[in-house]
Amino acid sequence: MDMKVAAKKLGLKERYAAMTRGLDWETTYQPMDTVYPYDKFEGIKIHDWDKWEDPFRLTMDAYWKYQAEKERKLYAILDAFNQNNGHLGVTDARYINALKLFLTAVTPLEYMAHRGFAHVGRQLRGAGARVACQMQALDELRHAQTQIHSLSNYNKHYNGFHDWRHMHDRIWYLSVPKSFFDDAVTAGPFEYMVAIGFSFEYVLTNLLFVPFISGAAYNGDMGAMAFGFSAQSDEARHMTLGLEMIKFMLEQDPANLPIVQGWIDKWTWRGVRMLTIVGMMMDYMLPKRVMSWKEAWEIYFEESGGALFKDLARYGITIPKCVAQATIEKEHITHQAWTTFYQYGAAAAFNTWIPEKEELDWLSEKYPNTFDKYYRPRLEYLGEQAKQGKRFYSTTLPMLCQCCQIPMFFTEPDDPTKICYRESDHNGEKYHFCSDHCKEIFDHEPEKYVQAWMPVHQIYQGNCFKPDVDPTAEGFDPLAAVLDWYNIQFGRDNLDFEGSEDQKNFDTWRQTAKSNG
Amino acid sequence: MAVVAVQAYTGEVRDRVENFHGNQLLYIGWEDHLMIASPLAFLFPPTMRFGDVLEKALPNAFGVHPEWEKIDWNQAQWFKSGQAWTPNFNQTLAENGLKHKDVLRFRTPGLTGIKGTCS
Known part of the structure; x- marks a missing residue:
């Protein structure tokens, strides 16, 4: 008589091992280098992918179950917020301008992060790292979707939310976050992991979440708070993945150290420059303030980041040298940025004041x-x-940094009354920078950055008008034509908050909600 | 190595002078007057008289500053790429040796911005 043996159910750990190792194989019809063509040109040497420690150990079924639960909660909160006209409960309609900046600047980056991790999740030779990246790619897609859903409710009531995707590829200040991510996704897979997985997720994410999410909560925006918390619960995994990649590269070969250090230096500075906009939002755009940019920098960068770099010192990693300048600048950049946006408030898709x-x-x-x-x-x-x-309102376009693409408003580290000018010559052409660090990034890879799509120069080349526009026609107004191409509605989306449609509507609706009048 | 890539390549210089339809870029910043937050980017033909830059273009860009009217242009100091430089106002940009994407700064001694804060 045959004994029927019940098939032993695999535990989570075994299932994970089967998914990340058991399903992987060495190809024989094609050489591995042809199947994975992008994981060697950066110079990173990996000898044994099996040494990769899986930081997530999530299987697909566990992932779906866990994320579906979060989605249900998120949409329950969003529905309640929207049905109760939660938007009228925020501190002040000025706050809503921070959301406009978020939707046009940050949400498209979540989608780009999805694409970046999906790409890396195909290109790395180690199956464990590939699976981890694929999971993160799904997270990033969810983040983009939940943000779009959450903020779509504001689009019913307020200006400036109507064409965020179109704007992201066109508006001058949005080229700052866009070019940041384009730089990362056009790098090799290892640099991408340092750029986004480590420098951004690990070193700088807290500085993003403090203003946007604590700020949202503090200013009564349960909608933004809901997507923020839903996303934030993924961040711990993302940070672990980024750090694991750093340690893995450093443990695999000592020759990887200078390359990794170079990327950490570059991407810490790229991130710091981009976070200028976030700092400005904390100091200027939240009617109820959580903490100043300076305080956030001290807690989340100087203290937490300092501890992290101490931990990495045993691998030979040193704290990026740009940190010294960023530490001086913490007392300046938000004020410099806001007065710049104020001055160019006619060309912004949000109100300034x-x-x-x-x-x-x-x-x-x-x-x-x-x-x-x-x-x-x-x-x-x-x-x-x-x-x-x-x-x-300034009507003359600003000079931009060729690397970070931010207007050149940053001052000399040792003299806040002098604009910091730096330049390089490359093949007979001049390039200008806001800082030593942006210049260094360019000098290391000039052939990459000579291609930069600089919004001001594109306007002057005549590439930022609608196709049927005739710039030679009499009375042609170039700035109006550019705003039209941006799809900024003049007098509604831009200009000062004082006297804006958003200000009037918010006051009227809130009055109506509070009284019979 | 000028770029880290799968294979070496030469990047397309997106802002080469040929793309500006006969004009060239000139950046100009006013030292100690940061109410105008950054240096500004101008598009001029190389045949433009330098004096016209001063008389026609700059007032639109910087004239909003309360100290603009107080400038004594005979005292103004000019810098090109940070080095002292002397313009000839009756010559063209090209004759003054100004090339595409050159950067000029001018300093107006005695003027230190709003309430002396270099704003």
């Missing part, structure tokens, strides 16, 4: 070394001008 007196006082208190000395008089003067009907 001069902070109220109590807000200026808060900034004076949070920035005792710099605000009164350099920035408060500037803002007060502009505020007075606006009150007299002379609101300052």
Whole structure:
């Protein structure tokens, strides 16, 4: 009589091993180098992919179950928020402008992160790392989708949310986040992992989440808070993956160290420059403030980041040298950025304003070394001008940095009254930079950055008008034509918050909600 | 190595002067006056008289600053790529040796911006 032996069910760990190792094989019809053509040209040497420690150990069925549960909660909160007109519960309609910036600048990056990890999840030779990247690619796609869903409710009521994807590829300041990610996804798979998996996810993500999500919660936006928390619960896994990749490369071959260090230096600086916009949002766009940019930098970079780099010191990694400059700049950049956006407020897809007196006082208190000395008089003067009907809008385009593409408003590290100018010559052509670090990034790979799509130069080349526009026609208004191409509705999406449609509507609706009148 | 890539390549220079339809870029910044937040980018024909830059283009760009009217242009100091430089106002940009994407700064001694903060 045959004994029927019940098939032993595999445990989670075994199932994971089967998925990441058991299903992988050495190809024989084609050489492995042809199947994986992109994981060697960067110079990273990997001798044994089996040494890869799986940081997630998630199987697909566990992943679906876990994420589906989160989605259900997220959409329940969103439905409740939307049905109860939760948007009228936020502190002030100025806050909503931070969401416009988020949707046009950050959400498309979530989608690009999805594409980046999907690509790397195909190109790395080790199955464990591939699976981990594929999982993260799915996370990033979810983040993009949940953000779009959450913020779509605001599009029913407020200006500037209507064409975020189109704007991301066109508007001058959005070329900053766009080119940041384009730089990362056009690098090899290992550099991408350092750029996004490590520098961005591990070193800088906290600085992104503090303002957007704590800020959203603090300003009464349960919708944005819901997608933020849903995304944030994935971040721990993402950070682990990035750090694991760093350690894996460093353990595999000592020759990898200088390459990895170079990428950490580059991407810490690229990230720091991009976070200028986030810092500006914390200091200027949240009516109720969580903490200043300076405080966030001190807690999340100087303390947490410092501990991380201490941990990596045993591999020979040193703290990026750009940190010294970023530490000086923490007291300046948000003020410099906001006055720039204020000046170009006619060409932005959100409203800008001069902070109220109590807000200026808060900034004076949070920035005792710099605000009164350099920035408060500037803002007060502009505020007075606006009150007299002379609101300052610049109509001349700014000079941009060839690397980070931010207008050249950053000052010398040792002198906040002098703009920092740097330049390089390459094949007889001049290129300009905002800092030593952006210049260094260019000098290392000039052939990459000479191709940069610089918004100001593209406008001057005539590439930022709709196809049927005739720039030689009499009375042609180039700035109006550019805004039309951006799909910014003049007088609705742009200009000052004072007198804006969003301001009026918000006040009217909130009154209606509170009284019979 | 000028680029880390699967194979070496030469990048397309997207901002070469030929793409600007007979014009060239000139960047100009006003030292100690950061109310105008960054240096500005201008598009001029190389045949333009340098004096016209001063008289026609700059007032539109910088004239909003309260100290613009106080500038004594005889005192102004010019810098090209950070080095002291002397323009000839009656010569063209090309005759002044200004090339595509050159960067000029001018300093106006005695003027230190809003409330002396270099704003």
